[in-house]
Amino acid sequence: MANALFNDNRLKLGVFGLNVSHGCAATTAEGHLEPTWQNNVKIASMADRAGIEALVPVARWKGFGGKTNFNGECFESYTWAAGLAGATRQSSVFSTSHVPTMHPIVAAKQGTTIDHISNGRFVLNVVCGWYEPEFLMFGAPLMEHDTLYEYAADSV
Numbered sequence: 369m370a371n372a373l374f375n376d377n378r379l380k381l382g383v384f385g386l387n388v389s390h391g392c393a394a395t396t397a398e399g400h401l402e403p404t405w406q407n408n409v410k411i412a413s414m415a416d417r418a419g420i421e422a423l424v425p426v427a428r429w430k431g432f433g434g435k436t437n438f439n440g441e442c443f444e445s446y447t448w449a450a451g452l453a454g455a456t457r458q459s460s461v462f463s464t465s466h467v468p469t470m471h472p473i474v475a476a477k478q479g480t481t482i483d484h485i486s487n488g489r490f491v492l493n494v495v496c497g498w499y500e501p502e503f504l505m506f507g508a509p510l511m512e513h514d515t516l517y518e519y520a521a522d523s524v
């Protein structure tokens with residue numbers, strides 16, 4: 369099975385943020401996304417059957433507090449991708465990874481494992497991050513912007 373990101377469609381489509389509470393909608397409105405595993409499998413399966421190319425999680429270690437604690441409930445993105453690899457057939461399964469929170473050797477090993485589980489459908493979304501409270505959880509203060517990108521280039 370080829371990775372859907374390399375199919376013939378000129379415009380690729382993805383679903384983003386199904387692993388985090390409220391998804392991408394910071395709202396107190398009713399009906400927000402609850403990221404149970406059952407909901408994740410349901411959404412991912414629908415997208416997979418519809419031919420959507422990409423299932424992309426948010427990397428989040430700490431919610432944003434306040435009334436809804438936006439994104440406070442979430443699945444870790446590598447193990448999430450490994451699980452959805454087994455529940456889907458054609459969509460690419462991504463992990464999203466902040467470079468300062470993940471050692472590149474661990475990322476490579478985990479990504480390779482998910483690539484085997486998914487039969488070549490794994491993709492890594494490398495991000496630098498910006499939310500300092502979650503970096504502090506790792507004892508890694510937020511670096512100055514350009515230094516962070518140099519660090520990211522070294523990591524990949």
Ligand SMILES: Cc1cc2nc3c(=O)[nH]c(=O)nc-3n(C[C@H](O)[C@H](O)[C@H](O)COP(=O)(O)O)c2cc1C
Nearest residue numbers: 425426427428464465466493495496497498499513
């Ligand atoms: C497609 C995409 C996905 C992203 N996903 C996340 C994420 O899951 N978690 C996160 O903290 N930041 C995420 N970011 C934000 C990046 O960490 C970074 O803050 C953003 O790209 C801004 O970069 P800049 O500081 O160079 O402007 C994402 C960015 C993009 C473009």
